[in-house]
Amino acid sequence: MPHQYIKKILASRVYEAAVETPLDEATNLSARLQNRVLLKREDLQPVFSFKIRGAYNKLAQLSDDERARGVICASAGNHAQGLAMAASVMGVKAVIVMPRPTPEIKVNAVKARGGQVVLHGDTFDEALAYALQQVDEKGYVFVHPYDDPYTIAGQGTIGMEILRQESGPIHSIFIPVGGGGLAAGIAVYIKYLYPDVRVIAVESEESACLKAAMDAGERVKLPQVGIFADGIAVAQIGEHTFDLCRKYVDEVITVSTDEICAAIKDVFTDTRSIPEPAGAASIAGMKKYVERENIEGETLIGIVSGANMNFSRLRYVAERTDLGEKTEALLAVKLPERPGSFREFCLTLGKRAVTEFNYRYADSNTAHVFAGISLGKHGEGKEELLQNLREKDFEVVDLSDDEMAKLHIRYMIGGQASGVTNEELFRFEFPEKPGALLRFLNQFGDRFNVSMFHYRNHGAAEARILVGLQIDPEQRDEARKAMDELGYPYWEESDNQAYKLFLR
Incomplete structure (x- = not known):
């Protein structure tokens, strides 16, 4: 073989x-x-x-009859551009089916390389199904992105x-x-x-x-x-x-x-x-x-x-690079609300550089700090810092590996809503397309109040959403059923430590 x-x-x-x-x-x-x-x-x-290599080699093996029929693929990425250019060099018609939410820069890149773009469906699977349908109806040759x-x-x-x-x-x-x-x-x-x-x-x-x-x-x-x-x-x-x-x-x-x-x-x-x-x-x-x-x-x-x-x-x-290198730590710290405690906290940090700092009064006894701290190579010094803080009787939680803290909490430090009851917290991944939010809101209708909502665009096909919903205990099964029917991936975060410290 x-x-x-x-x-x-x-x-x-x-x-x-x-x-x-x-x-x-x-x-x-x-x-x-x-x-x-x-x-x-x-x-x-x-x-x-590298996609130009495989795409061109596949086209080079086609018969004259197959090239005359033209080629087709479904892709919103590098295979689309590789096949478009390969077909252009060889003088073969190339139809590239792309999902409608594909960023315009990628659509234009395929067109610039001679590909005929067809926007169809909201997902890759819908685009792929349409491309295969065109193979049956119009006789195009399907060019697989990798399995050939x-x-x-x-x-x-x-x-x-x-x-x-x-x-x-x-x-x-x-x-x-x-x-x-x-x-x-x-x-x-x-x-x-x-x-x-x-x-x-x-x-x-x-x-x-x-x-x-x-x-x-x-x-x-x-x-x-x-x-x-x-x-x-x-x-x-x-x-x-x-x-x-x-x-x-x-x-x-x-x-x-x-x-x-x-x-x-x-x-x-x-x-x-x-x-x-x-x-x-x-x-x-x-x-x-x-x-x-x-x-x-x-x-x-x-x-x-x-x-x-x-x-x-x-x-x-x-934003994520320093965490990936382990040269930054994200910490949540409870400070006693008394004169000098904030100064004592800063003294404990010593000469370590602070990459991010959020301070919020919680009540007459406690204040909350969300801080990013620079570390040495491979996270050197983190355990020593955590130990020093705890020796000073500061309650500290390491959030460096907490996905919700990294994606959402660090941008939402603004305090807790004391009047909100029965709040439950969920992370969702929404498709980045028109109507996705409206579909979410329609699914829940007037049954559950949205008490918190945070969204950041990450330049990707999926949006990351943090949602707080007020759900009465007897409605919990109904709420979970509504989420499952929605079809968006989700994770419950109601017990997340960062949420409890800064937002609940």
């Missing part, structure tokens, strides 16, 4: 549209990790991602380039995984020639479909996926890609949103380019691996798979 892929990779025609990207040394990251870190710069492709042998072989040319560009021993190669085409193509080539090189797949914790499949021994479909790293936000690994990954990938590492944000900064520091979250996931996985294995002096390669970043998302990335 590997022989057929090696032949396809060697015979690939990707360079009629793609370029051979450099393998750059990341000097700052190398110094920090005490290993030689090389970045495979697929963000420098003409469409700013020729697409996999096109991505595998990256492995071929790596071995040509780096002649010395390689310890590990870190590859971001969504549907698995990139990892499968690189892994099969690398392992065929150098089986001792470790091939490590890296997934977002919010969409770890390969890890789930590896653990189960078969492909599984995740019930839901987070879309921050949208380039690898896939619910199920492909059939062909899973067959290859379970044979040739040594392990799967999952990384958090904060760790990805920190890796984006790492790549920017060394290259002055900004990778998309999926593009930086490999670096986040590499850092995690080095810390776990405590290796030094090795050559490590990370695939920077793309740079199609929404500009509006940069604010969110910057």
Whole structure:
């Protein structure tokens, strides 16, 4: 089986549209990790991602009749741009079906590369169903984004380039995984020639479909996926890609949103380019691996798979970077409401830099502080700080890993509503499209009062919402049923410590 892929990779025609990207040394990251870190710069492709390779290689294998019929795909991301450009170079009609809420910048990018954009449906699944319907009705050839042998072989040319560009021993190669085409193509080539090189797949914790499949021994479909790293936000690994990954990938590492944000900064520091979250996931996985294995002096390669970043998302990335590096702690502290206690708290912090500070009078006995504190490398000094505060009889809660505190509470510190009764708190993910909020409000009607509502746009397809609802005890089952029928992912946060301290 590997022989057929090696032949396809060697015979690939990707360079009629793609370029051979450099393998750059990341000097700052190398110094920090005490290993030689090389970045495979697929963000420098003409469409700013590796997808042009697989898309073009697939089109190059079509018959004249198939090309005359035209090709189609459903995508709101890098595959859309890759297929549009590949088809343009080859003179083939390309129809790209995109969900209606797709950001205009992505729609315009596909049009600029010669793709015929059709906006259909509110979700990717609706767009995909329409694209497949057009295959049946109009005879288009459907081009899969990852689960096709020729697409996999096109991505595998990256492995071929790596071995040509780096002649010395390689310890590990870190590859971001969504549907698995990139990892499968690189892994099969690398392992065929150098089986001792470790091939490590890296997934977002919010969409770890390969890890789930590896653990189960078969492909599984995740019930839901987070879309921050949208380039690898896939619910199920492909059939062909899973067959290859379970044979040739040594392990799967999952990384958090904060760790990805920190890796984006790492790549920017060394290259002055900004990778998309999926593009930086490999670096986040590499850092995690080095810390776990405590290796030094090795050559490590990370695939920077793309740079199609929404500009509006940069604010969110910057906010989460220090938490991802563990160089910031978010703390909630109760201060006794007496003269000098605030000064004593500040003295206890010492010379540590304060990144954020919110102080709120609670009652005649207590005040609440929500603070961001700078820490040393890898969180050095946090435990000492917590101990010092507790020795001074300050009640302190570490909120550094509390998702609700990071997403919402830090922007809402304004006090508690003492007159609100029977309030319950929920986090929702809404689709970022017109009518989503109205649908939410209509679902609950006049049965439950909205006592709190917080929303921040993160430049993604899903909006993060924090909602307080006044629900009488006898209405709890009715409220849960209404939420389930709504169909939006949600989590109850009524017992969250940050909520109890600052908002309830």
